[in-house]
Every structure is written in C-alpha cells, then in structure tokens.
Amino acid sequence: MYNYIFARSFKKREQKQLKFKWMALLCFSLIALSLCAMFKPYLGPLPAAYFCEINNDIRIDGSSATVFIASSLADQTEWIIRPYARKYDHVAMKRVNEWSVKSAASLLQCNQNHSVPAILFSNGGYAGNIFHDFSDIIIPLYINSRQFNGQVQFVITNKQSWWINKYQNILKKLSRYDIIDIDNQDDIHCFPRGIIGLKRHDRELNINSSESPYSIKDFRQFIRSSYSLQKPAAIRLRDGEKKKPxxxxxxxxxxxxxxxxxxxxxxxxxxxxxxxxxxxxxxxxxxxxxxxxxxxxxxxxxxxxxxxxxxxxxxxxxxxxxxxxxxxxxxxxxxxxxxxxxxxxxxxxxxxxxxxxxxxxxxxxxxxxxxxxxxxxxxxxxxxxxxxxxxxxxxxxxxxxxxxxxxxxxxx
The missing domain is CATH 3.40.50 (Rossmann fold)
Structure with missing residues (x-):
C-alpha cells in the first residue's frame, strides 16, 4: 500500500533515486492520460489507466465491463481502465474491476437511453477506510461531478451497498439520479458523454485549484451543506468572556x-x-x-x-x-x-x-x-x-x- 512512504528512512542518495523514479512514472501517467482525453478515440492501445473523459456518445455494457465509443476507423482501438483514483497503488488496484474502452464502427443497440452524462467509478480499492473514502473517491467524485450541478448519472462498479448508504448525503447532493449498479445490468446504457474513472489531484484530502475551478474550501462548504452543519467558524475568545471552547x-x-x-x-x-x-x-x-x-x-x-x-x-x-x-x-x-x-x-x-x-x-x-x-x-x-x-x-x-x-x- 504505502511502501514508498519510507523514503525518509533511506540515505540521501537512495531518496534522490526514488524521487526520480516516481517523477518519471508520474510524467508517463500524465502523458497517457492526456492522450486519452485529447485524442480519443483516434489512438492505439494504451497501458492500463485510471481516468478517461469522452465527449462523444458512449454505450456501457456491464455484462462485458466495456465502454463503447463510435468511431469511423476501420481498426478497432481499445484500452484498459481501472476506475479508481489511487493509480500508483497496486494493492488497491487489484481490488478494482478492469474495464475496457473500445472504439467501433458499429455499436450495440441501446436498451436504456440517458440524457445526462455518466461518471463510472469503482467502489473497490480501499473503500471502507474513511481516509481513502474521501481522498480516493469522494473528493475526486466532487472534482469530476460538481460541474454538472446534479445533472449527472453515477455508474458504479464493485458496488458496496453499505458504503452508498453511509455517504448518501454526499452522493444525493452530487447527483439527482439513483446510482446504477452496472455489474448487475444486462441492459446497454447509452449516454451523450461520460467520464470513466475519477481524476485525483496530487495531494491527500486536497484539491489543486490550479487544476480545478473548485477548491478545498468549496468542498468543505459543500460538505456542510450536505450534512446541514450549523457552525461555520470556531469560537473567537475574548478576555473577560465566560464562553468555553x-x-x-x-x-x-x-x-x-x-x-x-x-x-x-x-x-x-x-x-x-x-x-x-x-x-x-x-x-x-x-x-x-x-x-x-x-x-x-x-x-x-x-x-x-x-x-x-x-x-x-x-x-x-x-x-x-x-x-x-x-x-x-x-x-x-x-x-x-x-x-x-x-x-x-x-x-x-x-x-x-x-x-x-x-x-x-x-x-x-x-x-x-x-x-x-x-x-x-x-x-x-x-x-x-x-x-x-x-x-x-x-x-x-x-x-x-x-x-x-x-x-x-x-x-x-
């Protein structure tokens, strides 16, 4: 899970080598992610990814764990996504269903048509640990879905019902629609666009405002609204007052x-x-x-x-x-x-x-x-x-x- 956290225990030379390796991996991941977002679906097979935004019609087939994209290309292209945001953690990713994203000249017949975008994400990984619930799922879900102002359909894989019940205040505030448990669906669900996986910023429990129109302050206000929390600021003590913090x-x-x-x-x-x-x-x-x-x-x-x-x-x-x-x-x-x-x-x-x-x-x-x-x-x-x-x-x-x-x- 966190084998790399012990870099501080190593010698300075070892720390520099470790830092270089992780920076190289980060750069490679960002390049792959950029290709997925910018040139879809006109690219060849990519290594396993964790996030892809598709601005074309998509069709989601839960029975085969596949997202289909219309393409005029004769050759079918495909890449693999594990839709969980802690992308460097191999232990977490082993607990996440693998999804294929394919482009094809002809698509499957729709059984259910939706007029709003879809966000497909996993309830696997380290879900159930509140730190990871917020850092790996809820904050990334907020980053990716807030722009839709509730007009977005959540599609979940690795569904855990108790998890959805626990965080229902947040989920219902982000989406006005019942969550689709896609792993138990035989229908082909069609959407005008979609986000497969969740984009996570580089720090725990935080939002990088240079990468998002939202900030962690916005998120905390959203959380207070979701739970109807009444206290916006801590007490300010003044000499002589009897108020107790x-x-x-x-x-x-x-x-x-x-x-x-x-x-x-x-x-x-x-x-x-x-x-x-x-x-x-x-x-x-x-x-x-x-x-x-x-x-x-x-x-x-x-x-x-x-x-x-x-x-x-x-x-x-x-x-x-x-x-x-x-x-x-x-x-x-x-x-x-x-x-x-x-x-x-x-x-x-x-x-x-x-x-x-x-x-x-x-x-x-x-x-x-x-x-x-x-x-x-x-x-x-x-x-x-x-x-x-x-x-x-x-x-x-x-x-x-x-x-x-x-x-x-x-x-x-």
Missing part, C-alpha cells in the same frame, strides 16, 4: 488509543474547555454534527482524523504523532490537508515513555532502537507494529502546553 477528544477502542483519555479530559476542563469524548464510528451524520460543534479536535494519528473535514473554519486541529517514524505520514495525510482547509494545526509528538510499545519490547529491540529498519521491511511490517500494537499514554505535564496553545490560537 468545545474540545473533542477522539477515542479509539483498539489501536493508537489514549489510555488516559479521562485524565486528558479532566485537564482540559480545568483549563477552561467544554470537553467531549467520542468515538468516530456508527452514524456518520451524527458524528459530523459532533465534530462541527467543536472548536478543538484532538486525536492520535489515524483514519478518524479525516473527520476534520467537518470542523468549522479556524478550528484548532491537534494531531498526536505516535512513536516510530510517523513524520512523513503525519505531514502528508493530515498536517498539509489541515492547513489547506484553513484549520489551525498543532502537533504533539510522543516520546518513547508515552508509548505502550515500551511495555512490549526491550530497549535494545530494533522496534525501539531503530524504527527505520522496520519501515524498510514494507508497509505491512510497519503497520503491524507501530499502528496495530501501539497505544498512547500522554504525559499530562508536557501536553498541557499544547492545550494552552490551542486556547491562545482561539484568542486570535
């Missing part, structure tokens, strides 16, 4: 949990916070309301931090970074997106004595002594140790200054 402590039951969450809550109350402790599971709409009602969001690094999307503007976002080489992940997955969302970002890096790993491994074990050596073994090795086995007991005396800084930011 609301602090949300995100609890976890299994991994990377606060083992002293109640002590943190008690300290927060003494400092003047109205404290809420909640777990990010169950009903998404209710949790979105809880997050939106708060001024400070505190959590250990993990997928639950994705819920920062629901925070009001200028809220304080505190990421607790566990022990063991999390710097790259912490920055890329949450620090950079939080700052792009105009949240005030704070970070608390735990020390070894705040990690429960110290109770499981001797001090001379490589897990404790050399986390980079575990990282070099790959994502699964890193995850099984530092993400699955680790919980956090925050040093209250040391963490107190972070909460005081949050209060200071709310005064600005």
């Amino acid at each position: 609301r602090l949300l402590i995100v609890s976890r039951k299994r991994t990377r949990a606060f083992t002293n969450a109640e002590e943190i809550a008690q300290m927060g109350r003494r400092l003047g916070f109205n404290v809420v402790v909640a777990e990010a599971n169950g009903n998404l709409s209710r949790f979105a309301e809880t997050v939106n009602s708060c001024d400070v969001f505190l959590a250990v690094h993990g997928t639950a931090m994705t819920n920062m999307i629901f925070l009001p503007e200028n809220a304080v976002f505190i990421q607790v970074v566990p022990f063991g080489g999390f710097a790259w992940l912490a920055r890329t997955d949450y620090e950079e997106p939080a700052k792009a969302m105009k949240l005030r970002y704070l970070e608390y890096k735990i020390k070894l004595d705040e990690s429960t790993l110290i109770q499981q491994y001797p001090l001379d074990h490589q897990v404790i002594r050399d986390p980079s050596s575990i990282g070099k073994q790959g994502w699964n090795a890193f995850r099984s140790v530092y993400m699955v086995q680790q919980n956090v007991k925050v040093d209250l005396n040391r963490f107190r200054s972070t909460l005081l800084k949050a209060l200071e930011l709310l005064h600005q």
Whole structure:
C-alpha cells in the first residue's frame, strides 16, 4: 500500500533515486492520460489507466465491463481502465474491476437511453477506510461531478451497498439520479458523454485549484451543506468572556488509543474547555454534527482524523504523532490537508515513555532502537507494529502546553 512512504528512512542518495523514479512514472501517467482525453478515440492501445473523459456518445455494457465509443476507423482501438483514483497503488488496484474502452464502427443497440452524462467509478480499492473514502473517491467524485450541478448519472462498479448508504448525503447532493449498479445490468446504457474513472489531484484530502475551478474550501462548504452543519467558524475568545471552547477528544477502542483519555479530559476542563469524548464510528451524520460543534479536535494519528473535514473554519486541529517514524505520514495525510482547509494545526509528538510499545519490547529491540529498519521491511511490517500494537499514554505535564496553545490560537 504505502511502501514508498519510507523514503525518509533511506540515505540521501537512495531518496534522490526514488524521487526520480516516481517523477518519471508520474510524467508517463500524465502523458497517457492526456492522450486519452485529447485524442480519443483516434489512438492505439494504451497501458492500463485510471481516468478517461469522452465527449462523444458512449454505450456501457456491464455484462462485458466495456465502454463503447463510435468511431469511423476501420481498426478497432481499445484500452484498459481501472476506475479508481489511487493509480500508483497496486494493492488497491487489484481490488478494482478492469474495464475496457473500445472504439467501433458499429455499436450495440441501446436498451436504456440517458440524457445526462455518466461518471463510472469503482467502489473497490480501499473503500471502507474513511481516509481513502474521501481522498480516493469522494473528493475526486466532487472534482469530476460538481460541474454538472446534479445533472449527472453515477455508474458504479464493485458496488458496496453499505458504503452508498453511509455517504448518501454526499452522493444525493452530487447527483439527482439513483446510482446504477452496472455489474448487475444486462441492459446497454447509452449516454451523450461520460467520464470513466475519477481524476485525483496530487495531494491527500486536497484539491489543486490550479487544476480545478473548485477548491478545498468549496468542498468543505459543500460538505456542510450536505450534512446541514450549523457552525461555520470556531469560537473567537475574548478576555473577560465566560464562553468555553468545545474540545473533542477522539477515542479509539483498539489501536493508537489514549489510555488516559479521562485524565486528558479532566485537564482540559480545568483549563477552561467544554470537553467531549467520542468515538468516530456508527452514524456518520451524527458524528459530523459532533465534530462541527467543536472548536478543538484532538486525536492520535489515524483514519478518524479525516473527520476534520467537518470542523468549522479556524478550528484548532491537534494531531498526536505516535512513536516510530510517523513524520512523513503525519505531514502528508493530515498536517498539509489541515492547513489547506484553513484549520489551525498543532502537533504533539510522543516520546518513547508515552508509548505502550515500551511495555512490549526491550530497549535494545530494533522496534525501539531503530524504527527505520522496520519501515524498510514494507508497509505491512510497519503497520503491524507501530499502528496495530501501539497505544498512547500522554504525559499530562508536557501536553498541557499544547492545550494552552490551542486556547491562545482561539484568542486570535
């Protein structure tokens, strides 16, 4: 999944080589994507892609997982698309149905005609992990569909009904039509144009406004509208006022949990916070309301931090970074997106004595002594140790200054 994230653990020469390889792959992918978008359908076979925009009539045959395009060319052209946005991740792509895009002089007879464009995307990959739900599917879906103002038909492959139910507030806001489960269709669906796959920008949980008429600010406003969230901005504290800012402590039951969450809550109350402790599971709409009602969001690094999307503007976002080489992940997955969302970002890096790993491994074990050596073994090795086995007991005396800084930011 994330084998390349451990570049920071390598020597500088190795980092440069790795960077060069990924830049070359990115350039090749962009060239292939440009060809697909610009010269369709007048090109020969392409390598597997993840996105293609077609401005001609298309016919979608779910039984053969094929999109047909009319062409005057005698020779049929074809290329393969896996319609999921995390294009470099081979593990994710293995969980995504493969689709063919073919041009042909004669097309199949239509069984169902649609007057609006289609967007075909996959519900496979890492769907079900809220970080990937937003970064790989929902934000790309917003980027690609918002232009149609609801007049677009979603066509889904690898459908998971529970996923659609979970995010129905968003999906119904983007499209006025019931989603077509194309894998279970025998009919030939015809559309005036279509987008096959989803285009994703180069950073997690973000929108590059130089590539889109929309911004991450637009997306957050859209999300507030989708869930009818009432709080547009965090509280602004003034000296002498008795208002209490609301602090949300995100609890976890299994991994990377606060083992002293109640002590943190008690300290927060003494400092003047109205404290809420909640777990990010169950009903998404209710949790979105809880997050939106708060001024400070505190959590250990993990997928639950994705819920920062629901925070009001200028809220304080505190990421607790566990022990063991999390710097790259912490920055890329949450620090950079939080700052792009105009949240005030704070970070608390735990020390070894705040990690429960110290109770499981001797001090001379490589897990404790050399986390980079575990990282070099790959994502699964890193995850099984530092993400699955680790919980956090925050040093209250040391963490107190972070909460005081949050209060200071709310005064600005």
